Amino acid sequence: MDVIVIGGGIVGVATAYQLRAAGHRVCVVERHATVAQGATYGHGGTVLPTPLDVWFGPTFMASRQSAKNGVISKPGFNGPARQFIKQLTELQDPEAFGRQYARLRPLIELSRDAMADMEARFALEYEQASGLLYLVRSPHEWEQTQPALDILRQYEVPHHVLTPAECAAFEHSVPTDPEFAGGILFDQERTANCPLFAKLIKQTLDNQGGVQFMFGCEVSSIRLEGQRASVELAPRPGAASRSREVDVIHGDAVVVAAGHGSLPLLERLGLRLPLHPLRLHNLVAPIAHEECAPHVAIVDAVKRIAISRMNQRLRIAGGAVLQSASQIDKPLGESLTKEALALLGQATHDWIPGAARISAALPWEGVKLLSPDGLPVIGNALHPRLFVNLGHGPAGWGVACGAGKLVAEIVSGRTPDVPADTLAAFRADRF
Ligand SMILES: Cc1cc2nc3c(=O)[nH]c(=O)nc-3n(C[C@H](O)[C@H](O)[C@H](O)COP(=O)(O)OP(=O)(O)OC[C@H]3O[C@@H](n4cnc5c(N)ncnc54)[C@H](O)[C@@H]3O)c2cc1C
Structure with missing residues (x-):
């Protein structure tokens, strides 16, 4: 055809x-x-999603504060946008989350095989790097993360649950002070350069x-x-x-x-x-101090901010902004853009202080399409x-x-x- x-x-x-x-x-x-x-163009580097990456589940928008959930709401969004968020938050229920992930899972595995085949056939090199370390700040958020860990065990996804000290021992750039609850390491999952x-x-x-x-x-x-x-x-x-x-x-x-x-x-x-366009941001920052730079990708599991290293730069992606679909083609406005980029800078500073030169970072924003389920x-x-x-x-x-x-x-x-x-x-x- x-x-x-x-x-x-x-x-x-x-x-x-x-x-x-x-x-x-x-x-x-x-x-x-x-x-x-x-x-x-603006991808954050994560190749295949774990249950911690999908945009639904118990940790997704569990808090109303953008500083905690990583999602900024533009004031004044309309009925359809509110309805969309209501539907997504219904999937915070652990059972609904598990059901929906079970439907996605065969596609993830099919994708893994398809990528491996393409890679092997053409010997593709596209800045692949192994290892993603997901970090969780508060004990309450750690509690909310448990259904995702149950899914990992259920599907026998290779991973390691780490204490803060084990996280810091594995990834020297992550400090244990201020305190955090723990981490989940996927040593076989990868980041790479999507474009x-x-x-x-x-x-x-x-x-x-x-x-x-x-x-x-x-x-x-x-x-x-x-x-x-x-x-x-x-x-x-x-x-x-x-x-x-x-x-x-x-x-x-x-x-x-x-x-x-x-x-x-x-x-x-x-x-x-009923799909909704969602604006996301990223920063590409030069490494500030090599000794502070991570050797695996770091993901703030609750705010869904991914920091992946690509050669001498860090790619920091997240900072979602919820707004009415009708406004998506208009500029966001300086203050909201700053707020979104500040979330990315703050997450980098919190988890890997001294690693990135945020003041010299190049900002970018893009729109991805999200479905209510x-x-x-x-x-x-x-x-x-x-x-x-x-x-x-x-x-x-x-x-x-x-x-x-x-x-x-x-x-x-x-x-x-x-x-x-x-x-x-x-x-x-x-x-
Ligand atoms: C900041 C950011 C970080 C992200 N991080 C990750 C990540 O770490 N891991 C991950 O898996 N995903 C990530 N995503 C999501 C991922 O990038 C998207 O899911 C994926 O790129 C979607 O690909 P696409 O081809 O559907 O859309 P696009 O890349 O947007 O491509 C659609 C194309 O269609 C073209 N087009 C549109 N309308 C027309 C038309 N009428 N005629 C002709 N051409 C048209 C557009 O010009 C565009 O090139 C991220 C997204 C963003 C924005």
Whole structure:
């Protein structure tokens, strides 16, 4: 089949790779000049999510204070945004958390295998580093973390629960004063550079052939007619006055993998998904003192702030801001941006003092798409030739490789090798 993939982020690139591997011809349409310029650019480095990374569960927004939960609420958000948060906080219940994680788990394992296969096939080097140490400050938060530890034990995920002294002995850059409750070490999990990975996969596809990348092209709408699917392109700046003809790319199927740009495209087709765009921040800071720099990635488990080392710099990601969806394309405003970046600076100072030169850090912000039940939206939607792959939230990076495989199987008319309730839990019509 000729398949059009809308979006050149990690999800679009991984989907194109898997579709090509399944024997399809692919055209990736991306509005930017290259791949990995959206949320993919700002990733925090964590490759695959543990139960401590998913954006639901007992520790997620358990406190109302941003200094404690790591999430800033912009004043004045509207009804749909409030409803969205209400639904997410229902998953604080340990049982609901466990149920939802169980549905996500097969996708994580599929992604692990898919990534390992891609890595081995092409000998990819993309700043991989082993080891993530999750740290928890207060005894109360430690208590709230226990359901996640139960899940780790249930699924036999390799990990070590450490006392503060053991954390400091393992990672010399973490001080035991002020006191903290403990840590969880994943010595087999990894951090890596997501945009670099996406670019390497694109290069591989360029070399192999069969995948065409169309950059600088914005899809304005999707057309679904019988057994055909096509996309209309918005006029390029400056070209509008010359011709009234609309550029159309024809195909047999369309996969929407356009991050938060997916929502308006699907809404124009009559599919309104209750996903919410969430603004996140990151800082890339030079190492200040080598002797204070961590040798594994450090994650503030409750505030969900990840600090990963990449060569001579630290990548610090988190600082989410909840706001109305209608405001997401407008600038956030200086004071909220400062507040979000301050959370990142403070977490770095608290857990690894002296490691980063925050005053020289480069700030960045991006938008990720989160679903109210914490799970991505993957599969067929609305029409036999329309497919979606979006809403991977804070865990989109490694999971994209498995999600791309799921989509490729479904497009090819095969049943993916994951449990039926996982597939059902990802469907667009579940809401
Ligand atoms: C600061 C930050 C830190 C993060 N940290 C992590 C982490 O540590 N680990 C992790 O797993 N995940 C992390 N995430 C989440 C992860 O980055 C995302 O889940 C993932 O990048 C989503 O990929 P995507 O391809 O769906 O979206 P994007 O990367 O946003 O790509 C979508 C693409 O679609 C294009 N597009 C949109 N509309 C159109 C249109 N109409 N026509 C043509 N092109 C269009 C956009 O230009 C964009 O390039 C983080 C996100 C942020 C913002």
